[in-house]
Amino acid sequence: MAATESAIEKLWFEKLDFLSEDMIAVLKYQVILIANWKWIVLVTGLVLGLLIRPLIQWVLKKIKEHNLIAKKYPKSFWAYLLALQIERPLSWLLLTSLWFAVGHAADLPEKFHTGYDNFVRAFLAFHLIRLLYYVVDAIGSVFSDYAAKTESTMDDQLAPFATKTMKVLVVVLGLLIVLQSFGLNVMSLLAGLGLGGLALALAAQDTAANLFGSITILLDTPFKLGDWVKVKDMEGTVEEIGFRSTRIRTFYNSVITIPNAMMAKETVDNMGMRPFRRIRQNVGIAYETPPEKIEEFCARVRYAIRQDGLVNPDTVSVNFNNFADSSLNILINFHLRAATGQEELDHQEKIFVDILKIGSELGIDFAYPTRTVYHRNVGPAQLT
Known part of the structure; x- marks a missing residue:
């Protein structure tokens, strides 16, 4: 190593023949086992790289913005990849290449060179994994587009799940390859981890249960993205299956x-699977309403609902069914075809407004809670 250093130093200082002997002696003086001129080369290379990285990123961004392939094929892999901020990891990858060259030019001592090389290699690996992460994201977007074109809803759920799986694999395999490149025996490391496998299994049993639950959900398909579901006292629209x-x-x-472990074992009421949604409503009318008007009102409401194209006419029932405290109750029951909860509410509103119009045309007063108080006068004789 010393002969190599002397040859490189000779090459460097032959080009710097304008320096005095005292200056050359200062440059050759070692600080922390490294000559000053090598420290100057290292620091200059590191600082220069950090200064030019924003410029490299800006140039890459401009090249990305003027890419004709992405403009011509907006749904392609390249279009999705270039829409992501890939210029950031790319600029760091180019910068680490410069730092490798600087370390080689400085010809550092073996031990120091190993540490420097490992540091730059770790930096390179991190941003390479980051770039591959973006690549998987773009592949996932292509998968999602393809799934959207098919009639099956299974692939709509598999696409994001597969994308997440590939991202995890990229990170895990990337870390293993980096450890292997640093000289660590990955197989021995994994075998060593097996000694604590029992403790790890106990600690990760909930995670494993959730993972198997997610697989069960994807295979059994009790619901899909966008379905309206009820689980215990929780209700809403499925937004993501992770x-x-x-x-x-x-x-x-x-x-x-x-x-997902809970979703796999609990009873899931999938409201989105209903071809028809039941509408059940009690309408209260005033006690003063004549019987013939009650019959006419029920008949007209029943007829109007059956004429609606989204209503199953075989399930329509409109009947006077209860003497309530302050109203005569008419039960209205029917099944409505609706794909979403909002569509159900919108059409239900239309039907209810029509019912109000029928009541107005017949002069029927809709009841509200009332109470009649009878007061009996008490004579003087009764007071004694």
Whole structure:
């Protein structure tokens, strides 16, 4: 190593023949086992790299923005990849290449060179994994587009799940390869981890249960993305099915995160699977309403609902069924074809407004809670 250093130093200082002998002696003086000129080369290379990285990132961004392939094929892999911020990891990858060259030019001592090389290699590996992460994201977008074109809803759920799986594999395999490149025996490391396998299994049993629960959900398909489901006292629209949990958007716009182990073993009421949705409503009218008007009102409401194209006419029932405290109750029951909860509410509103119009045409007063108080006068003789 010393002969190599002397040859490189000779090459460097032959080009710097304008320096005085005292200056050359200062440059050759060792600080922490490294000559000063090598420290200067290292620091200059590191600082220069950090200064030019924003420029490299800006150039890559401009090249990305003017890419004709992405503009011509907006749904392609390259279009999705270039839409991500890949210029950031790419600029760091180019910068680490410069730092490798600087370390080689400085010809560091063996031990120091090993540490420097490992540091730059770890930096390179991190941003390479980051770039591959973006690549998997773009592949996932292509999968999602393909799944959206098919009639099956199974692939719509598998696409995001497969994307997440590939991302985990990229990170795990990337870390293992980095450890292997640093000289660690990965197989021995994994075998050593097996000694604590029992403790790890006990600690990760909930995670494993959730993972198997997510697989069960994807294979059994009790619900899919966008379905309206009820699990115990939780209700809402399925927004995401992940490794560990399922996210449900409630009707008051919050998000409930339910572990997949629970989703796999609990009773799931899939409201989205209903071809028809039952509408059941009690309408109260005033006690003063004549019987013939009650009959006419029931007949007209029954006829109007049956004429609706989204209503199953065989399930329509409109009948006077209860003497309530302050009203005569008419039960209205029918089944409505609706794909979403909002569609159900919109059409239900239309039908209810029509019922109000029929009542108005017949001069029927709809009841509200009332109470009649009878007061009896008490004479003087009764007071004694």
